[in-house]
Amino acid sequence: MQWYAVMEKKHFNDFISEIAKGQKVVAPVAKGYHQFAFEEVTSGDQISLNYIPTILPPKKYFMPQNETIATYDTSKGQNMKRVVEYEELVLFGVHTCDLAGIQCLNIAFSEHPKDINYNIRKSKITIIGYECNSYCDEYASCKLVHNHLPKGGYDLFFTDLENGKFIIHPHTLLGEKLIRKLAFIKKADESDIKVLDALRERKRKIFAKNEVPIEHEKIPELFDKAYDSKVWDELGKQCLACGNCTNVCPTCYCFDILDELNLDLKTGRRYRKWDSCQNEEFAKVAGGESFRSERASRQRHRYYRKFRYPIDKFSRFFCTGCGRCSRACMANINLKETLTKLVEEQGMKNPNAGDRG
């Protein structure tokens, strides 16, 4: 049966220190003005609970920027040792947009042929979600893609009830085990649940309208119509092809596989590292032909990989609404603005989209 626990906020430091005794805990930490990053913490006061999406999403723990997949010694022939690097850790403070991002990666890497490295890493990570009671900033579009409310993907989920208490939803046995022995965490009573319900009700009003004036279910149709849109040419002129947008995206998982020989020129490793479809080289073949040589076509590809292609393949959007691509873009390409332009161009504007009254 679904149940909730409560913890007084004054025990937050104790909670983090307690779990950090047994395992590595990573959580959002302030990194200067309006910048946050998931980093290792040992006590609660290091954590920024009131944070906007971190520079890099939690995907860096599931699919590191640089991950050894094999090691070898070429003096002993062409044999290699296949390896998985993994880390047991507790990921604290994951917003609902990033929970959705992790779910997208889980799906992509579990699809046949399954990626063993990813799935082993994933199995070692405990996820503690943290609710946003309101918008983080103007870049977010989590309502549009239905990610503003929790829908699984966590072991524990914290909500600040704004009355000095956190309400905690234990979603898995793993999550339950983490809080079971802590004396300062108690079973929630009906009044706590009522506060949560009221908070969610308030949230529905805050996140009433879609951030882009189009109905959620009409987005695939928008993209069916907009393939030859002028908007892509505009983006192409703006884009610097730096790849920031794909690096910070919680669901961009394209990679390259490379070899690195040590200085002895005998031993080495095969590793994969993040790659970006925004790089000119990305779709280039050995003969020199590049199949997406224009920046406009590469930007379009990015949008279609978020809003159109995964609908057929995985029945969900691969945009989580976190807003990172817009925040990180040096050329001010803004996802919400791009979508709005497409919506207007295709005559699909609905100013009240999403608002159920």
Add this chain to the structure above:
Amino acid sequence: MKTLKLKDSEYEIKIGEIIRIKRLTALEKLFEIILPENVYLNHVPGQFVVLSRLGIGEAPFSISSSPTKLCSFELVIRNVGRLTKALHDLDVGDKVGIRGPFGKGFPVHILEGSDLLFVAGGIGIVPLRSLINYAIDNRRDFGRVNILLGCNSPENMLFRNEFNKWSKRMDLNFECTVDRADPDWKGNIGVITSLIPGINLDPERTFALVVGPSIMYKYVIAELLKKGIYERQILISLERHMKCGLGKCGHCQINNLYCCQDGPVFSYDKIKNLKESI
């Protein structure tokens, strides 16, 4: 950070030994490779393997031999980059890493009983040769066989001896053209599309198997459609940069399709509306 060893996975390589190397042109060499204990690669014509040299890297190569060749397989490698340069420096007896075979090849079981029209442009003959030799080795299973080959110049022609043998066979029709002739050339001169109108075929029972540079497809397919061949019976192999071979890394994507898993062989009706395809 902890490390776990894996017994087997998608990135595991099999060790292949090079048993024969033949220089085909100034740029291309053919490598014949065997797997340990004569393990059968068991590929479908049109599939590819990912070949690697530890310390340098890995890259995809189409398999050029027919699966009817049981104990070994052949790759044709053009010397264009760091890895292919290193491969060209190898000798018989050297080892390479093999992953695969990957992808959807030509549906040989569906082709049975049909007439086959092969259209190969340039190094498109490399993967197509696998299916041509398969058809020759199982000649009874197929109807009429036409092979059209286009090449930019005679000195870039890859399998001269084999082409001579094909042209002498009575059970197939082999025609060849070059864009630019040299003084010794006695054959056709012109682009490959010029050979198609002259072919006598029954469009309903013909499958066209087309592999060549991306520029070629539009023109060849237009000629084939003029002949009345059904869109679903025009099978093409698309070249993209396959990296992982597992439909994950994203490099080979053609709109919503992954060339390495959904292809590289596609029927024309399935990709004609994909703007990134041809």
